[in-house]
Amino acid sequence: MPIDLKQKIYVAGHRGMVGSAIVRALKEKGYQNIVTRTHAELDLTNQAAVQAFFEKEKPDQVYLAAAKVGGIHSNNTYPAEFIYDNLMVQNNVIHQAFVSGVKKLLFLGSSCIYPKYATQPMSEDALLTGKLEPTNEPYAIAKIAGIKMCESYNRQYGKSHGIDYRSVMPTNLYGPGDNYHPENSHVIPALIRRFHEAKVSAVPEVVIWGTGTPRREFLYVDDMATASVFVMDLDKATYDQHTEPMQSQINVGFGDDVTIAELAKAVGVAVGYEGKISFDPTKPDGAPRKWMDSSRLNQLGWQPMVSLDDGLDMAYRDFVAING
Ligand SMILES: NC(=O)c1ccc[n+]([C@@H]2O[C@H](COP(=O)([O-])OP(=O)(O)OC[C@H]3O[C@@H](n4cnc5c(N)ncnc54)[C@H](OP(=O)(O)O)[C@@H]3O)[C@@H](O)[C@H]2O)c1
Numbered sequence: 001m002p003i004d005l006k007q008k009i010y011v012a013g014h015r016g017m018v019g020s021a022i023v024r025a026l027k028e029k030g031y032q033n034i035v036t037r038t039h040a041e042l043d044l045t046n047q048a049a050v051q052a053f054f055e056k057e058k059p060d061q062v063y064l065a066a067a068k069v070g071g072i073h074s075n076n077t078y079p080a081e082f083i084y085d086n087l088m089v090q091n092n093v094i095h096q097a098f099v100s101g102v103k104k105l106l107f108l109g110s111s112c113i114y115p116k117y118a119t120q121p122m123s124e125d126a127l128l129t130g131k132l133e134p135t136n137e138p139y140a141i142a143k144i145a146g147i148k149m150c151e152s153y154n155r156q157y158g159k160s161h162g163i164d165y166r167s168v169m170p171t172n173l174y175g176p177g178d179n180y181h182p183e184n185s186h187v188i189p190a191l192i193r194r195f196h197e198a199k200v201s202a203v204p205e206v207v208i209w210g211t212g213t214p215r216r217e218f219l220y221v222d223d224m225a226t227a228s229v230f231v232m233d234l235d236k237a238t239y240d241q242h243t244e245p246m247q248s249q250i251n252v253g254f255g256d257d258v259t260i261a262e263l264a265k266a267v268g269v270a271v272g273y274e275g276k277i278s279f280d281p282t283k284p285d286g287a288p289r290k291w292m293d294s295s296r297l298n299q300l301g302w303q304p305m306v307s308l309d310d311g312l313d314m315a316y317r318d319f320v321a322i323n324g
Contacts, residue, residue: 007061008035008058008060008061009033009060009063010059010063011026011034011035011036012044012062012064012065014036014065016065016067016177017176017179018224018225020176021224025226035057044092045085047092050092050093051096058100062093062102062104062106064089064090064093064106064108068081068085070179070184071186071190073183075136075139079138082136082138083139090145090149098153104164104165104166107167107168109170110140110143111171111172112133112140113140115129115132116131116287120289120290121291121293123296124249128144147248150248151165153165155245164239168231169249169250170224171254171290171291173218174189174221177221178221180193187216188218188267191208191263191264192312196271198273198275199273202275205275208278209280209284210285212259212260212264213260213288214260214290215289216263216289218258219252220314222306226302228252231252234300242299242300243296251296252292254304261277270309
């Protein structure tokens with residue numbers, strides 16, 4: 001069936017890094033009827049406000065990219081907010097979407113839903129097979145609940161109401177619109193800020209925590225957005241063929257990973273920092289490797305387009321545009 005580009009699509013979290021990239025990807029594909037609300041206009045933890053919004057707008061599709069997101073420091077400092085806000089946002093949005101007749105919804109989760117000691121690369125069937133990383137367990141539990149909300153609504157109402165709610169689990173993302181906060185950011189924006197500041201102040205050496213040997217995977221956010229639209233627009237028979245009713249999430253990764261030392265070098269090049277990069281092995285490393293198995297999505301026909309070096313160049317240009 002041809003895709004109806006006039007459908008009304010609500011992108012929740014459209015000012016965030018991923019939400020703004022999803023809006024770009026939808027417009028690029030030709031979708032014209034996109035509905036958005038800022039956090040100030042609509043607090044998604046407020047059930048009555050979310051209900052009123054859905055009653056008024058009655059969208060056809062929903063991309064749920066609004067969430068409370070942060071690095072290790074903020075996950076550790078605000079665990080109550082991470083579990084409460086995320087559960088409330090997704091419960092309100094998924095349930096009110098259902099009540100107002102939304103047929104298609106895409107929930108964005110995260111690779112941290114998989115157990116701390118999951119076999120690498122982490123495939124979808126690793127879900128709920130072991131203990132989570134304690135630092136972001138509250139956030140991960142909320143994300144797992146989001147997947148299970150989508151699956152449970154599909155199982156109970158899929159046939160009777162024709163709903164089709166899907167989930168995608170991105171690896172670490174970076175790109176325009178990232179959070180460059182000195183304490184609450186993820187590794188790439190944190191390194192961009194540190195190298196930029198070191199370059200501007202002509203600091204001769206930047207010391208990075210840990211040994212530099214752990215391996216991590218990174219995906220440019222516009223690739224994540226095209227993957228999201230790709231999964232949402234897959235016909236139901238194909239999606240059903242590649243997923244299970246109670247194991248329906250789809251991993252979205254780059255397919256390759258790098259060591260933190262390689263990443264630091266690449267960020268240094270993108271920023272133009274010419275000083276020394278060294279490592280402090282007395283500081284903790286975290287898991288030795290975190291790498292997604294994205295073969296399910298690749299078999300469906302999606303591949304990333306942006307290399308790490310090109311993505312870092314674009315991310316740094318965005319950082320400079322915002323921070324001068
Ligand atoms: N960034 C990554 O590396 C990464 C990796 C894997 C998965 N993801 C997932 O991708 C999704 C989007 O992440 P992101 O990186 O784009 O995060 P982000 O840049 O922080 O964007 C999240 C957006 O959600 C909004 N929001 C949060 N709480 C809200 C509330 N109560 N009511 C209304 N709006 C609210 C935020 O608005 P305010 O800023 O005004 O609060 C922000 O615009 C999340 O589900 C996240 O788990 C991200």
